[in-house]
Amino acid sequence: MYVEALNQAIFEEMERDDSVYYMGEDVRASIYGASKGLFEAYGENRVLDTPLSENGFIGAAVGSSLVGMRPIVETLTSFMWVAMDQLISQLAKMKYMFGGQASLPVTIRAVMYYNNAAAAHHSDRNYPMFMNMPGIKIIVPTFPEDAKGLMKTAVRDNDPCIIFEDGNLGGIKGDVPDNKDKELLIPFGKGKLLREGTDCTVVGIAGGNIHALNAAEKLEKDGISVEVIDPRTLVPLDKKIILESVEKTGRLVVVDPAHKVCSAASEIISIVSEQGFWNLQAPPAKVAAEQVHVPFTQALESLIFPTEEKIMNAVKGTLE
Amino acid sequence: MISKEKQFLMLTRMIRIRLFESALIECQKSGEIVGSLHTYIGEEAVAVGSCVALNDDDYIAGNHRSHGHPIAKGGDINKAMAEIFGKRDGYCKGKGGSMHLADFSIGILGESGIVASSVPVATGAALASKLKNEEFISLVFFGDGASNQGACHESMNLAALWKLPVIFVCENNQFAVTTSYKDSVSVDHISDRASAYGIPGVLVDGQDALAMYEATSEAVDRARSGEGPTLIEGLTYRYEDHSLGLASVRRDQSYRSDEEVEKWKKRDPIEVLKSNMIKQEIITQKEFDQIEEKEKIAVEKAVDFARKSPFPAPEELYDDLFTDPIEYA
Numbered sequence: 323m324y325v326e327a328l329n330q331a332i333f334e335e336m337e338r339d340d341s342v343y344y345m346g347e348d349v350r351a352s353i354y355g356a357s358k359g360l361f362e363a364y365g366e367n368r369v370l371d372t373p374l375s376e377n378g379f380i381g382a383a384v385g386s387s388l389v390g391m392r393p394i395v396e397t398l399t400s401f402m403w404v405a406m407d408q409l410i411s412q413l414a415k416m417k418y419m420f421g422g423q424a425s426l427p428v429t430i431r432a433v434m435y436y437n438n439a440a441a442a443h444h445s446d447r448n449y450p451m452f453m454n455m456p457g458i459k460i461i462v463p464t465f466p467e468d469a470k471g472l473m474k475t476a477v478r479d480n481d482p483c484i485i486f487e488d489g490n491l492g493g494i495k496g497d498v499p500d501n502k503d504k505e506l507l508i509p510f511g512k513g514k515l516l517r518e519g520t521d522c523t524v525v526g527i528a529g530g531n532i533h534a535l536n537a538a539e540k541l542e543k544d545g546i547s548v549e550v551i552d553p554r555t556l557v558p559l560d561k562k563i564i565l566e567s568v569e570k571t572g573r574l575v576v577v578d579p580a581h582k583v584c585s586a587a588s589e590i591i592s593i594v595s596e597q598g599f600w601n602l603q604a605p606p607a608k609v610a611a612e613q614v615h616v617p618f619t620q621a622l623e624s625l626i627f628p629t630e631e632k633i634m635n636a637v638k639g640t641l642e
Numbered sequence: 643m644i645s646k647e648k649q650f651l652m653l654t655r656m657i658r659i660r661l662f663e664s665a666l667i668e669c670q671k672s673g674e675i676v677g678s679l680h681t682y683i684g685e686e687a688v689a690v691g692s693c694v695a696l697n698d699d700d701y702i703a704g705n706h707r708s709h710g711h712p713i714a715k716g717g718d719i720n721k722a723m724a725e726i727f728g729k730r731d732g733y734c735k736g737k738g739g740s741m742h743l744a745d746f747s748i749g750i751l752g753e754s755g756i757v758a759s760s761v762p763v764a765t766g767a768a769l770a771s772k773l774k775n776e777e778f779i780s781l782v783f784f785g786d787g788a789s790n791q792g793a794c795h796e797s798m799n800l801a802a803l804w805k806l807p808v809i810f811v812c813e814n815n816q817f818a819v820t821t822s823y824k825d826s827v828s829v830d831h832i833s834d835r836a837s838a839y840g841i842p843g844v845l846v847d848g849q850d851a852l853a854m855y856e857a858t859s860e861a862v863d864r865a866r867s868g869e870g871p872t873l874i875e876g877l878t879y880r881y882e883d884h885s886l887g888l889a890s891v892r893r894d895q896s897y898r899s900d901e902e903v904e905k906w907k908k909r910d911p912i913e914v915l916k917s918n919m920i921k922q923e924i925i926t927q928k929e930f931d932q933i934e935e936k937e938k939i940a941v942e943k944a945v946d947f948a949r950k951s952p953f954p955a956p957e958e959l960y961d962d963l964f965t966d967p968i969e970y971a
Binding site (some may be wrong): 341343346368372373375377378379380381382383384385386387388389390398407408411412416417418419420421422423451456457470472480481487510511558559561589592593597611 | 684688701703704734736737742744745746751752754755757760762763764765767768770771772773774796797799800801812880961962963964965969970971
C-alpha cells in the first residue's frame with residue numbers, strides 16, 4: 323500500500339543515514355500511518371513529536387539542515403499556510419540568496435486530504451503555489467512504487483523537496499519491487515507512461531491518474547485510445563514525455579486536483595501551447611478543481627474535483 | 643575579569659563596524675550602492691559583546707540590519723562590502739545584498755530580511771547540535787519589533803521545551819521603523835517574556851559591550867551544559883533612520899526628538915568601552931587612535947575591493963537556485 327511504501331522508504335533512509343531524522347505532530351503515535359514503528363526503532367533523538375507550531379518547527383528543520391541534518395517533516399498541506407514564512411522566505415530562498423552557501427536537504431511530507439468531507443480548512447492541494455516559487459522540488463506520486471522511490475530520492479537530495487501525497491491514495495495497493503538492495507531510487511524529472519494510446523494524451527497529477535486510467539478504460543470501449551502520462555514530479559517537470567506524446571496524439575487533457583487557476587494543468591498546457599503548438603489538432607483541456615473553496619456538504623463537494631466522467635467528456639471534446 | 647585581548651578585540655570590531663557603516667553611507671550618497679541600507683551605528687556593543695563570547699564554530703543568524711553581525715563575528719569586510727555593492731566577489735555573489743550577508747564558513751547562517759524569520763532557523767541549528775550530541779551552540783539577533791512575531795514565541799517555546807543550546811538576543815533599539823516598543827510590547831521589558839517559557843531573561847545595557855559579553859557568556863555556559871536557552875535584551879539605540887536609501891521611507895525623525903538622539907549619542911558604545919579600558923589602564927588614547935587608523939585603512943581597502951570586483955554576468959542569473967540546475971519552462 324501507498325502508506326506502507328512511504329513507511330518503508332523512511333525506515334530504509336533512517337537506517338542508512340544517521341543524519342536523517344523525522345519530525346511532526348503526533349508522529350510517534352503515527353496517527354496517519356507513514357511513521358509507524360519509527361519511534362520504537364529509532365527513539366527520541368530521531369523521531370520528534372512537535373508542539374503545534376508549524377512555522378517554528380519547519381524553521382527548526384531548515385536550520386538543522388544548514389548544519390548537516392537531513393530532516394523529514396510530516397505535515398498536512400493545510401497546515402503549511404501557517405509556516406509559509408519559513409517555507410518560502412527561508413527554505414525556498416536561502417540557497418540562492420546566500421550565493422549557494424546553504425545546503426538544504428529538507429524533505430517535507432505534505433499530505434493532501436480532500437473529497438472526504440474535510441471542509442475548506444483541511445482540503446488544500448496547494449502544489450501549484452509552490453511551483454510558482456523558485457527553489458523547491460515538487461513531487462506528486464500516485465502509485466506505491468513511485469511514492470517509495472521518490473521519497474528515498476528526496477531524502478538523499480540536497481535541495482528542498484516537498485512530497486504532496488494524495489490522501490485518497492493512502493490505501494491504494496500496488497507492487498513495490500523487492501527492496502532487498504534498498505536502492506529503489508526514482509529520479510526526479512522522469513515521467514512515466516501509464517497507458518499507451520493514440521487519440522488523446524491525458525496527463526494526470528497525483529490522484530488524478532486513477533480517474534484518468536479509469537476513464538481511459540471506459541473510453542476504449544467507445545473506440546477511443548487514450549495515452550496516460552504521470553509526470554511524477556512537477557519541479558523538475560518531464561516536458562519531453564508530454565511533448566512527445568502530444569506529437570503522437572495531437573490532443574491534450576490535463577487532470578489536476580488543484581484549483582484550476584494557475585494550476586499545474588495551466589502550466590502544462592502553457593508549455594504544450596508554446597512548445598508543441600503545431601502538433602495540436604484541438605484546443606487542450608483542463609480538468610481541474612473548481613475555483614471555489616471546498617464546501618463541507620457532500621452535495622456540493624462532489625462537484626469540485628476531477629472525475630472519470632469529466633475526463634471522458636474532456637477527451638471526447640478534443641475529438642469533436 | 644574579561645581579558646585584555648578580548649577587550650581589544652571588541653573595541654576593534656566595534657570601530658570596524660562604525661567605519662564600515664560610515665563608508666557605506668558615503669557610498670550611498672554618491673550613488674555607488676543602491677537599495678535600502680539599515681545601518682548598525684549606535685548598536686555596535688550588542689553584536690560585538692555577544693559574538694566575542696562565542697567560539698568560532700558556534701552559529702549566529704540575524705536580521706535586515708545585517709552588517710554588524712558578521713563583522714562582530716570576524717567576517718571578511720571585503721566580501722561584505724562587495725556584497726552590498728552587488729558584486730560577484732561578495733559573500734553571496736551579489737545575490738543577497740545588504741540585508742542578507744552570510745558566511746557559512748565561520749558559522750554565520752545568514753541574515754533575514756523578514757523580521758524574526760531567522761529565529762526558528764537558529765533554533766534549528768541548536769536542535770542539530772543536540773541531536774548530534776555536539777558542543778556547538780547558536781545565537782540569534784532580532785529586534786524589538788520582531789519580538790512580537792509568532793516565530794519568536796514558537797521558537798522560544800520549542801527551545802525551552804527541548805532545552806536547546808540557543809541564545810535569543812533581542813537588540814531593542816526601541817523603534818520598529820517609527821513605532822516605539824512602548825507602543826507595541828505589552829510588558830515593560832522584552833526580557834520579561836522569558837518567564838512565560840520558563841527560561842532566564844536578562845535586561846542588559848546594550849551600550850556596554852562588557853555587560854553584553856558577560857550576559858552572553860553566562861548564557862553560553864547554560865547552553866553548553868544542556869540547561870537550554872536564554873533570552874537577552876540589549877537596550878540600545880540606532881543613530882540613523884530605520885533605512886537609508888529607500889525613497890519610499892520618508893526621512894522622518896518626528897517619532898523621536900533631537901534631544902533624545904543626542905542623549906543616547908552621549909553614551910556612545912565605543913566611547914563607553916574605550917573610557918572603561920582607559921580607566922582599567924589597558925589602553926591609551928594613542929593606541930586607540932592607532933586601532934582607528936588601521937581600521938580606517940582596512941575599510942578603505944574594502945571599498946576599493948568592492949569597486950574593483952565585477953558585477954555578476956547575465957549567465958549567472960540562475961546559478962545556485964538548485965544544487966544541479968533545473969530547467970523551468
